[in-house]
Amino acid sequence: MRVLPFKISKPINSTIIVQEDKALKFYDQLHQHEEIQISLIVRGQGKLVVANTVHGFTDGSLFVIGGNTPHIFQNDLTSESAHMITVFVTPGGLGQDLLKVPELKEVRMFLENCRKGFEVQTDRESIAKTMLKLTKTKQLDTFLHFLKLIQKINSARKLDLIAQLPSKKISNKEGRRLQLVFEYVLHHFSREITLEQVAGLVHMTTPAFCRFFKRHTNKTFFEFLIAFRIAHACQLLAREDRSSIAEIAESSGFNSISNFNRKFKKTKSVSPSQYAREMRFSQVHQI
DNA sequence: CGCGTGCTTTAACCGCCTGG
């Protein structure tokens, strides 16, 4: 799959592309493409940014990302390599006539529903099995298993990834700017970041940058940055061997604990320690 | 140690404006 500055070109001449990534690091550049993307994290921990939202992922996480939605997977670096299976599907590639077939109603539904993208919350093991099979099939078999996959995903419980569809079209130049900004946040969120720094990074003045960022994300830069930091803190809090709240706050980029508590409560409606307790509880009762 | 809160300081960002 060739990588363009901001878009990924249509790969080869097929409608359903299955890609398996095993690497220390996922492709960590903001990008978008017309294909709908179904991604299973087999192994790995990190964060997924979709448009203006941040989502933590861990082993077994499963996401469906709508077409033409900017996104980026970033995994935390460990000694073990991360593993992801992705299915790309070009909606137009299925053909309007084929989709009219009454028996393919479920596929139509899926294509309709996944515009905003969602995280799959249930039936993930069964869906994972189907995706694993998809890595080993060809041609018609791939298509059949794809249908099975759609069916399973349709009946699972889901959680929307983004609140509203991306509003404005993004030019290549602007996309490149956004790439730089998101990349910077991904790598420097644990230390102090000022508007001046990021604005300078993309050669803009601070107010110009603020408007640019808001126009494309419907969020202020700091709203996004804080969301990212909180998402990171959540992952640290969910760990069995978590460090102290103060340490987590600091490594998530918060200079003062009081501010961290305030921001955490505001976004999660529970205090950090409560959140950690609840996560532990649900992990124990999941299996 | 973890959390909330009121007060002060700081800087993010919004509206208004100009020039291209």
Next chain:
DNA sequence: CCAGGCGGTTAAAGCACGCG
């Protein structure tokens, strides 16, 4: 019409303190 600069406003950050 759009991008960018300027300055004032306001929300975020930081600090101190108190409470369980």
